Amino acid sequence: MLYYLLSTIYVLSCLILLLVILLQQGKGGDMASAFGGGSSQAAFGARAGATLLSRLTTGFAVMFMLAALGLAIMGQTAGSSSVLSGSAPPTAPAAPAVPAGTPAAGQPPATAPAAPAATPGTPGAAPAAPATTPAPAPDQK
Secondary structure, three states, X not given: OHHXXXXXXXXXXXXXXXXXXXXXXXOOOOHHHHOOOOOOOOOOOOOOOOOHHHHXXXXXHHHHHHHHHHXXXXXXXXXXXXXXXXXXXXXXXXXXXXXXXXXXXXXXXXXXXXXXXXXXXXXXXXXXXXXXXXXXXXXXX
């Protein structure tokens, strides 16, 4: 329950922080004032008092960081188990399976029986193809 409350606070603080930052007006600290082009005494413009938006930015930034830290701590302690922690480890096979046609270790391989030769004129026998095919004649014009 606390995790969901903290997640909601985290998301809301993120969205509100985004809006508050985008609503703020620039401080006038552009490149011209940084290199002496501005008329202010400070490096990035005159220091103004903290406005409501800058205080909201600070508050929501602190809330965002604390919620992120809390979620990280809760995820570290609650997430110690994995998906595979409750399952049994796979068992190794006792001996590798040997295909039926392979000889056992130490025995010479048996020779395979030769296929019967097709006799000409028997049904289903394909005609013998020539060993090589002649190259096509070059086209002369």
